[in-house]
Amino acid sequence: KAVVSTQSTGIQHRLLLEAQNRGSDEVRDPKNQYPPELLRRFELNFAPPSAQKPLSIRQITADRIGTLVTIRGTVTRATEVKPAMTVATYTCDQCGSETYQPITGIQFTPIDMCPSKECQTNKSGGRLYLQTRGSKFVRFQDVKIQEDSDQVPVGDTPRSMTLLCRGENTRLCQPGDHVNVTGVFLPVQRSGLKAMMGGLMSDTFLQVHKIDRIKKGFEETSLETLAEDEARTLAQEPRFYDKLAASLAPEIYGHDDVKKALLLLLVGGVDRQTQGMKIRGNLNICLMGDPGVAKSQLLSYIDRIAPRCQYTTGRGSTGVGLTAAVMKDPITGEMILEGGALVLADQGICCIDEFDKMNESDRTAIHEVMEQQTISIAKAGILTTLNARVSILAAANPAYGRYNTKKSVEQNIQLPAALLSRFDLLWLIRDKPDANADLRLAQHITYVHQHNTHPPREVEPLDPDLMKRYITTCKQKDPIIPESLTEYIVYTYVELRKEAREDPRNATFTSARNLLAVLRLSTALARLRYADVVEREDIDEANRLMEMSKYSLVDDEQTQRRSRPVDVIYSIIRELQKGGTVVKYDEARQRCIAKGFNHDQYDECIDEYERLNIWHLNAARTRITFIQ
Numbered sequence: 001k002a003v004v005s006t007q008s009t010g011i012q013h014r015l016l017l018e019a020q021n022r023g024s025d026e027v028r029d030p031k032n033q034y035p036p037e038l039l040r041r042f043e044l045n046f047a048p049p050s051a052q053k054p055l056s057i058r059q060i061t062a063d064r065i066g067t068l069v070t071i072r073g074t075v076t077r078a079t080e081v082k083p084a085m086t087v088a089t090y091t092c093d094q095c096g097s098e099t100y101q102p103i104t105g106i107q108f109t110p111i112d113m114c115p116s117k118e119c120q121t122n123k124s125g126g127r128l129y130l131q132t133r134g135s136k137f138v139r140f141q142d143v144k145i146q147e148d149s150d151q152v153p154v155g156d157t158p159r160s161m162t163l164l165c166r167g168e169n170t171r172l173c174q175p176g177d178h179v180n181v182t183g184v185f186l187p188v189q190r191s192g193l194k195a196m197m198g199g200l201m202s203d204t205f206l207q208v209h210k211i212d213r214i215k216k217g218f219e220e221t222s223l224e225t226l227a228e229d230e231a232r233t234l235a236q237e238p239r240f241y242d243k244l245a246a247s248l249a250p251e252i253y254g255h256d257d258v259k260k261a262l263l264l265l266l267v268g269g270v271d272r273q274t275q276g277m278k279i280r281g282n283l284n285i286c287l288m289g290d291p292g293v294a295k296s297q298l299l300s301y302i303d304r305i306a307p308r309c310q311y312t313t314g315r316g317s318t319g320v321g322l323t324a325a326v327m328k329d330p331i332t333g334e335m336i337l338e339g340g341a342l343v344l345a346d347q348g349i350c351c352i353d354e355f356d357k358m359n360e361s362d363r364t365a366i367h368e369v370m371e372q373q374t375i376s377i378a379k380a381g382i383l384t385t386l387n388a389r390v391s392i393l394a395a396a397n398p399a400y401g402r403y404n405t406k407k408s409v410e411q412n413i414q415l416p417a418a419l420l421s422r423f424d425l426l427w428l429i430r431d432k433p434d435a436n437a438d439l440r441l442a443q444h445i446t447y448v449h450q451h452n453t454h455p456p457r458e459v460e461p462l463d464p465d466l467m468k469r470y471i472t473t474c475k476q477k478d479p480i481i482p483e484s485l486t487e488y489i490v491y492t493y494v495e496l497r498k499e500a501r502e503d504p505r506n507a508t509f510t511s512a513r514n515l516l517a518v519l520r521l522s523t524a525l526a527r528l529r530y531a532d533v534v535e536r537e538d539i540d541e542a543n544r545l546m547e548m549s550k551y552s553l554v555d556d557e558q559t560q561r562r563s564r565p566v567d568v569i570y571s572i573i574r575e576l577q578k579g580g581t582v583v584k585y586d587e588a589r590q591r592c593i594a595k596g597f598n599h600d601q602y603d604e605c606i607d608e609y610e611r612l613n614i615w616h617l618n619a620a621r622t623r624i625t626f627i628q
Contacts, residue, residue, distance in 0.1 A: 035102045038087045038136050043167045045209040048182045056151040057159045060185055070182045071206070073145035075173045076160065077338045079329050084140030084166065091134075094126030095119050098134065105189045106164075141170040142329065143208075145179065146344070149309055162205045172211040175324070175339035176346045176387055178308075182210040226473045234470060235530040239459070244470075244528065247461035249301040250454040252294045253444040254437075257548050261285055261425050262302060264545075265349065265391055266471050267527045269520030270478050280373050282391040283520055284422060286355065288413065289429030290402045295395040299351040302393060305464060307472065308348030310341045314357035314396075317341065319365030324386060326379045335380040342369050342388045355394035356415070363419065366392065370422040394423075403430055409553050424517035425545065428552040479526035481519065481534045488536065489518065492543055492594060518542045536590075543594035551596055565597055569605040570614075573624065583624045585617070 046068055054072035085108075088101040092114035101111055113119075114126035143163040152158050163181060165172070173179050183206040190202075226234070234240065245260040262285065269281035287295045303311040312322070320340065327338045342350055352358075369375060375386045398404070399414040413420070420426060447455045454461070462470075481489075493515045500510035521542035526534045569592050576583045576591065592602045606624070610617055615626045 033100075035087055035100050037102050038089075038100060045169070046182070047210055054180045057145070057147050057161050058151070060161070064185050065187060065204070067185060068182065068209070069185050069206075070180060071145070071161065072151070072178075072180050073147055073161070074344050075143060075175050075177045075179060075339075076146045076344065077142075077144040077327065077329075077336055078174055079142045079336050080334060081139050081141045081170045083137035085135055086138055087136040089131045089134030089136075090114075090128035091131050092116060092119060092126040092128055094122075094124045098131075099128060107190075138167050139170045141165040143173065144338075145181065148178070149303075149311075150307065162203075163208050164205050165208045165211070169208045169211055173213060174386075175337055176343040178214040178346075180212040180214065181206065181208060182212075183208040226469050231470060231473045231530050235528075241525075241528060243459050243462065244467065246457070246459055247464075247467055248305075249294075249298055250457075250461045251448050252297055252301075253441050255294070255298070255429065257545060258287065258298070258427050258429065261427065261545055261549075262298065262393070263528070264521055264524040265393060266302070266306060267474050267524045268391060269523040270527075271389075278373070279516065280371065280389075281520055281523070282373070282389060283424045283517075283524065284370050284392040284394075285425045285427070286394045286396065286420075286423045287427050287429060288356075288396045288398060289427070290431040291397065293429040293431055295429065296353050299353055299393060299395050302349060303351050305468060306349045307468065308345060309351060310345040310348070311351045312341050312353070314352060314354035317352065317358065317362065319362040322362070323365050323369075323375045323388075324377055326377075326382060335382060337377060337382060337384065337386070339386065342366065342390055343375065343386050345390045346387050347389050349391045349393055352392065352394045354396070356396035356399070367418065367422065370419075392423075403428070421511055421513050424513075424520060425549045426553070427549050430552070474527040474530060477527045477530060477532065479523050479532050479534050481522070485534065485536060485539060489515070489539060492539070493518070495591075496546075514546065518546060521545060540590060540593050544596050547594065547596035565601045566605040566608055568595075569597055569602055570609060573605075577626060581626045583626075585622050585624055588624060 048068065048070045052070055054070045057071055057073060060069055060071060085103055088103060088108070088110065090099040090101070090111060091097075092099070095114065095116050095118040097114065097116040097118065099111060099115060101108070110130065111128050114128055116126070118124075119126040141164075143165055144160055145163060146160045147158040149158075163183065185204060186207055187202040187204050237243070241260070245256060245263050248259045248263055261283075265283045265285055268283060271281040272279040287298065289295055299311065303309045322340045322342050324340050324343060325338045326335050328334070329336045355363075369388045369390065370392055373387070373389045375388045377384050377386065396415075398412045400407070400412065403412055444455060496514065497510055518539065519542075522534050522538040525538040525541055526532075529538075572592055572595060573583055573588045576588055589599070589602055593599070606617060609615060613627055615624050617624055
């Protein structure tokens, strides 16, 4: 604004001097009239109609050239803001007159000879020199956007488009932002050798008139959220949590707890931001297992159902491709940043298949993303921090292809502890031979192969569109954890640390990140219930999922033969005895549920050991008394 006011003041001063030097009846040379671009002190931009929906880039075809269109996409590159000349002012070295040249394109050819009447009459051949202070400049920025993942057909590559921003439309977006852009679709005007080499072909760009940043996640999707009454009605259905999990990839047999964990990944926890520190709410999950247990199919289903998702593989990804690359801008020649998969998946999910095939140097690039949710760049003189608020869903095979039971868990996984601790849940999916399970699995696969749908079930899965809308609605909730549950959460974490210290077979490193993982899982469960407050059942279910994921790592044939669920529950209740003779019934039940057991197994244990006269349960079922 200061530049505009200085230019307008200079133009007014020149007008006053010229009015004094020439008479009132003298007419100014029409070739040297002030162009309207030099005198204009405002910018004119067009906004789209309110009812117009944004289009994808592949819908912008040649018949829309010269029209006002609105497109949706993700910013992958944004150059530095540079001054672009709109009016060039020249001064003649012979007659001293000023000549003005309006510039409409990206390139222009300067004027050499003075076109004034005095130089033409005297044939003096005055040369023109560019006057920078008399010219007019506006801010200019080159932005490149790419199609969102939900707009790209299966098997196609995302298309991109160049945006030319001027004036007040600059500095409105950065790489990773999801935007709706309104502008005029135009061809690039070339001259000289480039026009001859290009022939009839022409590049296109969008002359930007308005940029709208989409701040909240998933607002840009065409999905509509459910009404509050409709969402509450759905959430109050019996066993709705199990029904939602069963609706996730119903064509894939089994993996009930894994599907529940992936459902919580779609919903996500609640971010907590304090002064100078941020605690992430996004969940990170790693699926490790034998070949043929549908890990990649689960990732592909999440990629299809998530409103914003990026899918990549370990061998096809590098550290630069995941974070950000430094590119040379073709227009300005400067080094600029182009966002990678993690930046493009901001406020969404990034699925990484074949995670174990990645090089170690490339795998370390995502450490900062998984905890701090940012990407720090220090390359080619560019120092910046990009947002990468993304959930990581990784799938990997054990180190020996299949899980080797003769090796330890550390030898089978072979991932660094710094990376494993950043995953909230680490599932080991084993392909164990079992006659009954193999029979049901084979029947399920043949039915799906024959009918192209899942077999009939007791509970009919939800429609995928309804499920998407419900998940989008749930993400608007920000549940809180009441103070009454603080002591219970602390107690369960302390017991978890104690077991990790005493159990030599514990394969995972237990740290404060496990406590944060429980908090994230419990807030995600409260979101699924469409509730504003976390309840004790949410904490128990979060602890159960943590225990089941750890149990999958140490679950081998010897452990299964050695211990039955009833015997393990008996050991847990024995630990609660602590030298006394009375144990509270509810306390023991909550502890067993947190360990991954259900109510039926707990009741079976109570009844079995009561028949053996190990303990006695009172009539009110509130107290377990051990018989000495």
